[in-house]
Amino acid sequence: MPDPRFFEDLGPTSLGELATLTGAQLVGADSSDRRVSRVSTLAHAGPDSVTFLNDRKYAAELARVRPGACFLPSALADQAPEGCVVLIAANPQGAYALAAQRLHRPRPAGLDAIADDAHIEDGVVLGAGVVIGPAAQVGRGTRIGPNTVIGPGVAIGRDCEIGPNVSIGFALVGDRVKVLAGARIGEPGFGATVGPKGLIDIPQLGRVILQDGVSVGANTTIDRGAFDDTVIGENTKIDNLVQIAHNVHVGRNCVMAAHTGISGSVTIGDGAQFGGRAGVADHVTIGAGARVGAASGVMKNIPAGETWGGMPARPIRHWLKETAWLARMAARKAGGEA
Known part of the structure; x- marks a missing residue:
C-alpha cells in the first residue's frame, strides 16, 4: 500500500465503477459490487487490491498472490486464479493507471510555511523562506538552506546539511x-x-x-x-x-x-x-x-x-583492443590514400 505519510487513500471503490472509469469489461455481473481499496503491482497484490498483468510469463506470480481483481488482456483472461475478478482491458497498464488515480493521491502541502504538526527537533537551523509541510520531521542539528521545500510526511535525520533551493518530497x-x-x-x-x-x-x-x-x-x-x-x-x-x-x-x-x-x-x-x-x-x-x-x-x-x-x-x-585496432586501420587507410 502507498505510504500514508505521503499519499491519501481515496478508496474503497467498486469494481463496477473501475470498469466504467477505465473502459474495461468486467467478467461476472455479480462482481460489480465487489470493492477494492488500493492498486498494487503484482508482487505486492492482495485480496483488497487491483493489479494488472500484460505478460504471460508472470501468470504464475498472479496465481501465487491471488489479488482481489486484475486488469488483463483478453488473451490472458484465463490466467486469473480462483477468487480474482477479471477486468478485460485493451491496455491493462493504462487501466491500472486510471484506477490508481481514483484510489490514491499525494497529500496536499498545506498553506503554512511551517506546518503546525511538523516536528522539528532542537538545534535545527532554517534559512529564510524554508517551507516544511504537514507531519514532516527534521532531526537535531540539521541545517536547511534558504528557499528549500520539505514536503508533507518527509522525515530527515540528524546532522544533515540541506542546501538552498532544494525540494524533498x-x-x-x-x-x-x-x-x-x-x-x-x-x-x-x-x-x-x-x-x-x-x-x-x-x-x-x-x-x-x-x-x-x-x-x-x-x-x-x-x-x-x-x-x-x-x-x-x-x-x-x-x-x-x-x-x-x-x-x-x-x-x-x-x-x-x-x-x-x-x-x-x-x-x-x-x-x-x-x-x-x-x-x-x-x-x-x-x-x-x-x-x-x-x-x-x-x-x-x-x-x-x-x-x-x-x-x-x-x-x-575488449573495448581498448577494438579502439586500438580501429585507429590502426584508419591510419593504414589514410597512409594508402596519401
Whole structure:
C-alpha cells in the first residue's frame, strides 16, 4: 500500500465503477459490487487490491498472490486464479493507471510555511523562506538552506546539511546526509502509457530512501519509485547533475561522477563506480565493485568487480583492443590514400 505519510487513500471503490472509469469489461455481473481499496503491482497484490498483468510469463506470480481483481488482456483472461475478478482491458497498464488515480493521491502541502504538526527537533537551523509541510520531521542539528521545500510526511535525520533551493518530497532521509543546492528528491519518475483518450501519466506511488551518510550533488534529481522505493545506500556519493530514475536500488559506498544517468529499475551493488556522463539502460544489474568508464553506455548486466567502457559498454580490455585496432586501420587507410 502507498505510504500514508505521503499519499491519501481515496478508496474503497467498486469494481463496477473501475470498469466504467477505465473502459474495461468486467467478467461476472455479480462482481460489480465487489470493492477494492488500493492498486498494487503484482508482487505486492492482495485480496483488497487491483493489479494488472500484460505478460504471460508472470501468470504464475498472479496465481501465487491471488489479488482481489486484475486488469488483463483478453488473451490472458484465463490466467486469473480462483477468487480474482477479471477486468478485460485493451491496455491493462493504462487501466491500472486510471484506477490508481481514483484510489490514491499525494497529500496536499498545506498553506503554512511551517506546518503546525511538523516536528522539528532542537538545534535545527532554517534559512529564510524554508517551507516544511504537514507531519514532516527534521532531526537535531540539521541545517536547511534558504528557499528549500520539505514536503508533507518527509522525515530527515540528524546532522544533515540541506542546501538552498532544494525540494524533498516522498522521502525518508537518514542521518548525516548532504543534499546540495538545487537538488530535487522525490519528484515523480517518468512513466506514461496509453489511455482511452491518449497518453496518461502512471501515478508514482513509491518513495525515495536516502540512507545514512549519503551525499547528493547540486541540481541532481532522484525520482521516487513507481510503487517500490528508490533507495540510495549508506555513504554513497553522488556528484552534480546526476539523474537517478524510479525504482533504482543503489548499494553502499558507490560513487557517481557528474552527468551520470541511471534508468529505471536498475540495481547497483555495493562499491560500484561511475565515470562522468556514464549511462545505464533500464532493468540492468551492476555488480558489486564494478566500474563504468566515463561516457560509457551500459546496455546489459555487468558482473561484480569488472571494469567496462565504450558504447555500448563491454569489458574494458575488449573495448581498448577494438579502439586500438580501429585507429590502426584508419591510419593504414589514410597512409594508402596519401
